[in-house]
Amino acid sequence: MQASTAITKDLVAQHNLTDDEYKKILDILGREPNLTELGMFSVMWSEHCSYKSSRVHLRKLPTTGPRVVQGPGENAGAVDIGDGLCVVFKMESHNHPSFIEPYQGAATGVGGILRDVFTMGARPIALLNSLRFGGLDTAKNRHLMKGVVAGIAGYGNCMGVPTIGGEVRFDDIYALNPLVNAFCVGLARKDKIFLGTAAGVGNPVIYFGSKTGRDGIHGATMASDSFDDASEQKRPTVQVGDPFQEKLLLEACLELMAGDLLVGIQDMGAAGLTSSSCEMASRAGNGIELDLTHVPRREPGMTPYELMLSESQERMLMVAKAGNEDECIRICRKWDLDVAVVGTVTGDGILRVKDQGKVVAEIPAKALADEGPRYERPYAPPGYQDMLTNLNYDAIPDVKDAQAALLALLESPTIASKRWVYEQYDHMVRTNTMVRPGSDAAVIRIKGTNKAVAITVDCNGRYCLLHPYEGARLAVAEAARNLVCSGAEPIGLTDCLNFGNPERPDIMWQFVLSIEGMKDACEHFKIPIVSGNVSFYNETNGLSIYPTPMLGMVGLIEQADTAMTQWFKQEGDDVILLGATREDLGGSEYLKVVHAREQGSPPFLSLEAEQAVQTCVLGLIREGVVQSAHDCSDGGLAVALAECCMSGPDRALGAVVRLSPGRLRTDAVLFGESQSRVVLSAKPAHRQAILDRAKRLGVPAVVIGAVGGVSLVVYLGDERATTKTLDVPVATLFDRWAFSIERTLNHESLS
């Protein structure tokens, strides 16, 4: 064993291990760990790697279904799309590093999720991302947003994987804890899925990719801790990405996988060499013996501790079938990668690490990978919950100037066009992008088939704050609705659960309720959750983010040419509203932007009504009777209509619409965020077919107007009403909406 550093109480605490966790380590080893072993335990048992606070709850989520090829537990999930193909996908957070160093933090987040997907044998075909920042009125937040977007662009563009969509929302609660969640979808042959397993005693363990350096040591531990004012000093724990190296790694991996050379493969993400080796060994019930002497290094003098904990990027570990070492090495060298046989699969279940002939660590692989602590942390609603939910609407005056309110909403960065963002991402490379960013979901075709897949990312953190259970159900419903409006049937889900400190009962309460909400909605819609990631400790100086269970959902379009977009297509088309409008002002963007309130109960959701609307819309799209379909979400019906008018790529079209408010407030009719509503446009010849189908399914459906003119005009009331509540030229709407973010970011005089 290596010359011992005394393992003191302080040292254990510095490694973020509790007294009980340390006792457990002593029990497992039957002795004191040395420093290297302590480091290995600390990263593998960190919240980030071990899911110790979340695992007991994650188990409740539905993960199976007829299409599921690979559920949670591997590098990514996989779902069957027919034709012998499957989509492989996962979403992951890189929140903490992105706050400390936005460009590299975001870039390596993209790099990590790409590796998770191509490790499975899939060629990445699409990237998406979901971002949260504080308001753009501070220089710091603008700096974070610019850096994160540039980092995502820098990595994804170089890799040649299109970034086809995502969402960006703004709220000051994220100012000190921005969220950067990256989502990757790959395509693989169903019979050529690769897993992270170290099967076959005696098989060689081969390292390839970049050299190992001293960067990112304890990245996983950092990601498992809250921030304080000194957090910026953690910059050295952020890794630096090299997308060119990753592109070579991708091509080398796919070439290695094309032959019959490999048993298993895993990328070195968080906790680097430690996690990849112990997880692969543990999955196969085997051990691995590593010899660090052969590990390619960036600099001399690195200790076993540093080598085992480094999170240098663009590295992989593969277990080859014995005898294929030379062919594996040849392929890696062709792609100018470092490569070395660094170990062997053993039958004793031990992860044994040697350096210069000496054993420097010896730990049961299963204990490291799977037998970490599990916590059933206490949970309880926070005392302020009722204050958030109870809102006296009588105290809030109804809207007087609807036009000003609409323009303010369109200009608010959460609703405004994300053109400034997605034009920095190559969203067309690979020539599959049928529906580009800026519609309800992005759509990419699958070459060699008639199919396409639609992909979306969704979560409204404010709804989740106001009611975590409802918020999570609403997120599932909205994601599914976005896919359906694009003509796709939802087939699978990945989640990225961003929360505060789980050691606080109120945060744990948010987490547990969110899981329950996701579970109920996914079970109802029969959408399996096949992969995911949990990011806790999104908290700075005791202030937590809103609970933000981000959902990435994938849908299948059997006939690619039926893919649908959200914008109006033709003058004279009917505008039809499906679904019922209620007084759902609680948690709305309108209340926040116009009345500066983030309060109330989130919108009502009936899963049955939602299902009926979705069935109706999907049937109509497949029948070919609608010209456009757009879901009503942030900003309600008025914003949805404005988006239908102005978001098309080639030309804007106006519309004249008449809404009967009944007993509802005007602001609730225009800007309330009632769920399960979809705005369709269709040729008048198809009107009856649409109304009939809606009636059959019990979906409220009303022809509310017609496409045409150069303005969006809205009358409230019956046919006799002659006062226009809204009458805005589409050009004005467009100008406010399309350039808002750009204008804000370029406004250097803001402090």
Next chain:
Amino acid sequence: MNFGVVVFPGSNCDHDCEHIFTDVLGQSVQMVWHKETSLKGLDAVILPGGFSYGDYLRTGAIARFSPVMNAVKQFASEGGMVMGICNGFQILLEAGLLPGAMLRNKSLHFICKDVYLKVENAATPFTGLCKSGQVLKVPIAHADGNYYTDPVTLAGLQANAQVIFRYCDRDGKVTPEVNPNGSLDNIAGIRNAEGNVLGMMPHPERCAESMLGNEDGRLILASMVEGLKKAQSKADLVKA
């Protein structure tokens, strides 16, 4: 026709070019690894887009030292058709096969969006199916497309009708407002004096299928196929 698509480490539009020339235009395509030293048997060579060598140092600056580039120079000097798209254009500039250089986009951002191109010269084997002055909608996706050269070279390019595509508006007006990257004289694509080497920043291979909503790029790529066929039948006539 037999097209070669060169694959540098970091090329990422190589598969897109292969797809268009084979699946859409029905030609045969050979992928050419950058360490190859011969281009024998090819009728035309495509240098695809991407980030060759990560675009480290300067776009195209390292790729020009790849062994295949000597073969490309040889191929071009013998009159072979060479087309560089985006990063391929940047490599052609660095290799001296086309005059000028690329600067960072004026905005300093990567830009991916549709732009309009005016076909300034339709009497080339790369644009034979276009009309002179025709406006095409083609996407760009680059961070370094701000074309620059000295005034004498620019005057020469203009005088010899070597400027093939310029950025314009929907109606074909060439104005500074529609210049997406700051490039000199709104230049989007140029050819060499001999006329057999073309470089362009926009991606015609990304808009050559109705399924993707735009087929304008197909005119350029199909022109190339036609141009080659014409050249070949001429050569056959001479031989006969």
